[in-house]
Amino acid sequence: MFEIVVTLCLMTEPDICRQQLAPGFETSARADCEAVLTGDTIRNRMQMADGLVFRETHCRPMADGLQLTEIADNIFVHLGRIAEADPANLGDVSNIGVIIGETSIAVIDTGGSRAVGEALYRAIRQRSSLPISHVILTHVHPDHIFGASVFAETGAKVDGHPDLHRALLDREQSYLTGFEDLIGRRGFLGTWPVRPETAPQEIDLGGRVLTLNIWPAAHTTTDLTVMDSATGTLFAGDLIFHRHMPALDGSLKGWLRVLELLPDLKPSRIVPGHGGPVLTMEEALMPMRRYLGVLEADTRQALENGERLGEAVNHVGKSETDAWELFDLFNTRNATEAYTELEWE
Template identity: 45%
Template sequence: MNGKGNRQIGRRRVLQGLAALPFAGIARASTGDTPLEMREIAPGVFVHQAPYEEATPANRGDIANLGFIVGDQAAAVIDSGGSLREGKALLAAVRRVTDRPVAYVINTHFHPDHIFGNAAFPVARIVGHQRMAAALKDRGAYYRQTLDRDLGEVAAGSAVVPPDLAVTDSLGLDLGNRRLLLQAWPPAHTDCDMTVRDERTDSWFLGDLLFCRRMPTIDGSLRGWIARLEQLRAIPAARAVPGHGPATVAWPDATDPLLRYLTGLSDEVRTALKNGVSLAEATGTVGRDLKADWILFETVHPRNVAVAFAELEWE
């Protein structure tokens, strides 16, 4: 999308759309749902910090950081959670702060812990990377089956709701005297990563381009992720919100452990390939010295080694 087209998604269009939203109906939708715990990291910017866990019925898929931002006319949700139940709890958290309508649900990428709460916001525009709809079409059925397996009855009502507003490059959204800048990125963590910056407070939601403490997963490009982190680090921000980790972290220092892991993995896999080490052997030896920084290392790291092998084998 060119700059002129992006500017057209501005204040006038947003405010026109808000007039059509069923305001009172949204406010009533959270009745009976216990709100997620949120932290206000900057004026009008709220973040839910998820535990460092795998999805279970007990946590209802709550394993990714979520957020919302409140403008003068509307609110925007940034990632909706790992189940319909979590999405409703997030909506209840919004309602505890404001009665302004949720105009947008912004998905930073297509992984299930970030998108299965979309159905809790039926009148909001769902915003995602231009490649996100295709990714969900490819994996959506599998993600839904996996959700049933992991959450059991807690998964009831959860559905894959794809974006209806695609971001090809950058897009500005006006919540009423509050502009959000959305940026789509080339393949890194996934092939449809997106960041969200609140221009009023210079708060930057990185999605899963940034993992802190919880073990990162590679589902896009190892080389691309390293390149994106180097690119992102050069862009200043007052504070950053990772997709997994604390509610807010110092920028760009918070990228150091992730960059150290990804570059270390890349270097060690290249050495293993050069020395004729098999994948089976490499999964037990490569990157073991990088374990100290990460929770769930043993669960995720072997798969990362396999992904790195597949990407780097034909360099």
Template identity: 40%
Template sequence: MFHLMLAACLANDPTTCAERLLPAADSADREECQRRAEPIARDWLARHPRLKGGEARCVPTEDLPALAMQEIAGDLFFHQGAVDQLSRQNQGRIANLSFIVGDTVAVIDAGGSRAEGEALYAAIRKVTDKPISHLILTHMHPDHILGAEVFAEAGARIVASSRLPEAVARRADGWMISIPNQIGHLAFLGTQIAPVDQQLTAAMVIPLGPTELTVTPEPSGHTDNDLIVQDSESGALFTGDLVFRGLTPSLDGSLKGWLDWIAAGPPEPAPALIVPGHGPIAENWDEAVAPQQQYLQALRDTTRKAVANGMPLSQAIPAIVNMMKPWSEGWADFAATTARNAATAYSQIEWE
């Protein structure tokens, strides 16, 4: 297979340039790719008015830069993101990303930029040329969704919680300013937010031939728009950011709801492995959630103590972070994330 790579530069900074992969031009041979290149590049640039286009070339699959993937079960592939917050060093590539190959391909989360979405797409194409039928977004956060446009261009149907589009819309303008400054304008070049095609209010099943995926919206926990995905063939459970391992959990939903979700245990049948939103895969439920459960329980209890002592928010945040220090071991970015969590938890617990 051959793929169209288009040189593109920021219109307001012609020194910031990168090649962008345009999946709509994928072709069986170089000549067909070259024939399709001009109209596809022209249309793509029209949808990306902040960019100016340059040279286009067609390259074979083996020449595409791709994410490193691990096959964790038959036809199930996993990429572990950096266990860190967004930075120029990691280029925003901090979320775990996966894909499952059946009669078609289903992708779970798309990465934190157009560039990462392209690298994930390239990794898929190095495994199979089967069509990509679905992209499942586990929740709204930008490190999981900003690569989605690549898969929309490849023909995938984007599936997410019905609450995700509104949550993204409230934050999108801010992300388009803040994230390039965090990860670098070059790493962010060409990134746009893709619309959701299928908004879920109840569980749905995606048949892939030898396996099927059950996609289930969850009540408010990490966010108010979390999904989990169960793969029938491998027994894998993809939790998105309802499970953090190594990176301090971030609270952007309901603290009580998140703890209730953990306490309820995994869906049946019991998962054979658990793929979190951040950090390494776990082999059982307790391994996956016990440290996070302890952290969230401590956040609840220390916040209750601060509220009971009549502390205003400005005093409560540093006090909660200090009281939480016994639970800091093993969590990256503990102090900064816990301070943000304390503010969110305080706003919920003061009205208990």
């Protein structure tokens, strides 16, 4: 299979360039690819961030895609790295799901840069030529959303929590700046945010129905889960972390309540937002409840002792240090969020 790539460069720094996939122009033969190699057609399909210029377009054999593992019938998961985004991983630090129905395909989360989204797109096209009808974003965080533009360009509908659109507008610039700093300008080049719509309660992929559940404030204020009814597979997003330190950006009390409700969905298997990639209900819930319970108990004790925030964050949650990877990156913020929430009960 052949693909078209476009060389994009920064207008102000023309030596900083990246070859960007033009999705939707794949062909089985090079001659067919070259026949559609018209700059205007490709430019009209693709959206571009400000400050970029086209250098050239050309055909080439399709590059390798992300590694996808089939965890149930026609359900695939890509295991993101348990790491902070950096120039080597390009923001490939969260789990991604792909569900193939009889008539179309849904993608669940898309990674932390356009480059990750392109690699995901290639992996899907190497398995199926069905249209990718939906991209479902489980929440607002940048490591889950920045690959979505690849699929939006081919006509996929981008769905999320009813508050996701507003949350992205509020945080968009800081997310773009922050992830460009982590990944580097070259690797992040071409990444731009999409505008999600409110997700429906169900999505029919043809012989396969997905149920989408909207949750109150928990990990974030924009959490959504996806259940495949055919296999009982629950994509939990970052409501469930495994190995990777949980990150609190919504409500501690709300998150604990949501963890009590998840078993009501009766999933056969759970795909967390990080780690796994496949967990039983017990494997998913026990570490999460333990850590969030410690966070709550330690914070309440600090407040009872009259400790100021600066004192409390030095010890709240610290008994969990050895239980999670990336603990030092997230626990201080978690303690701060917990203290701020519980202080005003």
